[in-house]
Amino acid sequence: MSSAAENRYDVVIVGAGIVGLATARQLLQARPELRLAILEKEAEIAAHQSGRNSGVLHSGIYYPPGSLKARTAIAGRKAMLAYCSEQGIETRICGKVIIATRDSELGRLRDLEERASANGVRAERLGPERLAEIEPRAAGVAALAVPEAGIVDYGAVCRALCREVERAGALLYLESAVRGIRGDRQGVRVETAKGEVAGRLLVNCAGLHSDRVAALDAPVADGTHIVPFRGEYWALRPARRHLVRGLIYPVPDPSFPFLGVHLTTTIGGGVLAGPNAVLALAREGYRWRDASPRHIAALAADRGLWRLARRYWRTGAGEVWRSLSKNAFVRELRRLLPELGADDLERAPAGVRAQALRPDGALVDDFAIVETERAIHVVNAPSPAATASLEIGSAIAAKAMDRLGRG
Numbered sequence: 001m002s003s004a005a006e007n008r009y010d011v012v013i014v015g016a017g018i019v020g021l022a023t024a025r026q027l028l029q030a031r032p033e034l035r036l037a038i039l040e041k042e043a044e045i046a047a048h049q050s051g052r053n054s055g056v057l058h059s060g061i062y063y064p065p066g067s068l069k070a071r072t073a074i075a076g077r078k079a080m081l082a083y084c085s086e087q088g089i090e091t092r093i094c095g096k097v098i099i100a101t102r103d104s105e106l107g108r109l110r111d112l113e114e115r116a117s118a119n120g121v122r123a124e125r126l127g128p129e130r131l132a133e134i135e136p137r138a139a140g141v142a143a144l145a146v147p148e149a150g151i152v153d154y155g156a157v158c159r160a161l162c163r164e165v166e167r168a169g170a171l172l173y174l175e176s177a178v179r180g181i182r183g184d185r186q187g188v189r190v191e192t193a194k195g196e197v198a199g200r201l202l203v204n205c206a207g208l209h210s211d212r213v214a215a216l217d218a219p220v221a222d223g224t225h226i227v228p229f230r231g232e233y234w235a236l237r238p239a240r241r242h243l244v245r246g247l248i249y250p251v252p253d254p255s256f257p258f259l260g261v262h263l264t265t266t267i268g269g270g271v272l273a274g275p276n277a278v279l280a281l282a283r284e285g286y287r288w289r290d291a292s293p294r295h296i297a298a299l300a301a302d303r304g305l306w307r308l309a310r311r312y313w314r315t316g317a318g319e320v321w322r323s324l325s326k327n328a329f330v331r332e333l334r335r336l337l338p339e340l341g342a343d344d345l346e347r348a349p350a351g352v353r354a355q356a357l358r359p360d361g362a363l364v365d366d367f368a369i370v371e372t373e374r375a376i377h378v379v380n381a382p383s384p385a386a387t388a389s390l391e392i393g394s395a396i397a398a399k400a401m402d403r404l405g406r407g
Contacts, residue, residue, distance in 0.1 A: 007195070007197045008199065009035040009198070009200075010035045010404060011037075011200065011202075011400060012197055013038045013205060014039050014202065015038075015039075015206040015210075016038050016045040017050035018050040018161070018385070018386050019385055020203070021045070021162055022390050024170050025168075025390075026394045026397035031401065037170065038172045039192055041175065041177035041209070042175070048351075048352065049208070049385075050155070050386060054264045054266070055264070057093075058383070058384040059121050060119050060121050060384070061098075061112060061146055065119055068366050070119050073388045074120065076388035076390055079391060080152065080157070084157065090152070090153070092150055093148065094245070094247060094265055095146060096246060097135055097143045097248055098112060099139075099251070100141055100143065101140045101251075103141060109142055112144060121146065124144065125144060126143040128142070130143075131143045131145075135248055139337070139338050151264065152267060173192065178191070178213050181374075183374050187199050187200035187374055200404060201374065202374060202375035203376045203378075203400060204376065208226060208354040209226070210354065210381075213377070214375075214377040223359040224357065224364060226379075227279070228279075228284075229278065230278045231351045232323055233275055233347075233351070234326075234346065234347060234348055236273065237343075237344055241269070244265060247263070247265065248264075253315075260332075261273065261274050261275065263336065273345060278320055286351075286352060304358060304361050305357065306361070330342045353382050354380075355382055356368060366380070369399070376396060
């Protein structure tokens, strides 16, 4: 990069994941004349959450009616299907079954059915016989079938979005981690690993580092910050992929934001099993040995995390045990798929979820966007953000255009 005067833009977006790229697309579609830069700390786009996930195209059944997650996931699914059709990206609407494996889960299954109705999501109550027609190898006392759920390769979506915004004139700066943010009379200056960029407005879509980028601008008022949770996956060996036709999920615990280990087919023809949810020992802690002393010290001093741990220590201990013991992981999966054995699984790449946590120990359930004098910060955008990304991008773009003046 050269001088900030030569690198001045209308909008500077931090993060070349799916939300940042979708925001860039929506801005340039609405205002093609905008000068736009995208800063990415890695050497490639979609290096973390956007490129390390199961590829599920969510229906919107899980989320509280009226929440940003519910609204954007439902509309975002339709927008994503239309975008993939336009770009020639393969999708498959394979459907999902959410299975109650014991009578004690039937109440929660009924609650999900009511939530589906409130959100306008099609869901059919199934008995064991009807479940066997859809997923012959699955087992349960009852289930919900959600026919609109599907799969896609979000990495391919990111590559298409990146091509589109670059053709529209956006400049992508790779290996450009943000090191500082300060205001000036015309907006904001952003110091990066490769030099300085200036803009009228900053949009922070930095995912796992969104709180750190936000703190360079202004502390988040309520102390919300990111805690990374690793999600570990196993893959079914090719000879056993026939055990799963679509997407098989357990009934989730409504008090916990993670859905529990499940089984999902992928666009590439594989079947993933997982993820669990284990506290990561680094922001990009994809393995137990990926540990940052600075990060571990911050976790140890995090009062909100200690409060969360006191509330969910049994759940957390179970997640850690399933991480350390393949047999324990398989036992959890066998509740859904009794024929599955330990020899049927092989390791698959893990992902890390950027989960926002409040100082009182409450996990932020909904998407969260915070505005400051010179920036728009996406401070919480975990799953189903990939499904909802085009709608989230539209919402951010609308806020940005209000700030810039619609021209």
